[in-house]
Amino acid sequence: MGNPMQNSDVQKALVSLPGWAQNGPAIEKLYEFPNFVDAMVFVNKVAELAEEANHHPDIKIVYNKVTLQLLSHDSGGVTQRDLRMAGRINELGR
């Protein structure tokens, strides 16, 4: 658990996290894949990472589109933990 960050600090951090943007109290990234099977392969990679880090993004799958949302529910906003997780997800590539 950590304190939620100021919006301005989140914005600064997002500069180095391509594809992530603020959405309300969370940060969010939309991925688009050629098809559903490829989307699910990616979701399973994210799931493995999330379980390992014990920090689980909300995941929405609409056929070939996957939206990930990260926030620290116990802090009520975005923390360093979310930014670290976003960074690790970005390292997965597509």
Next chain:
Amino acid sequence: MGNPMQNSDVQKALVSLPGWAQNGPAIEKLYEFPNFVDAMVFVNKVAELAEEANHHPDIKIVYNKVTLQLLSHDSGGVTQRDLRMAGRINELGR
């Protein structure tokens, strides 16, 4: 593709589809699991079924909670195809 069903007909069909309810133009079911790993096991079963049937529910995963939504996008509502898919998902059990 098929014609969207009347709400009253959807309601009648839902009587034999435990857990499914109408939500706007879709039918929806919420599953709750002991943890994220169990939720993902279920999501992968649904994904396999969806790919096989070429009819893909929208899937939302929030840690141990999975929400499935079915609608026929090309018909703009619920069709027999959605009801069949809901039935097949129910046969998966938890």
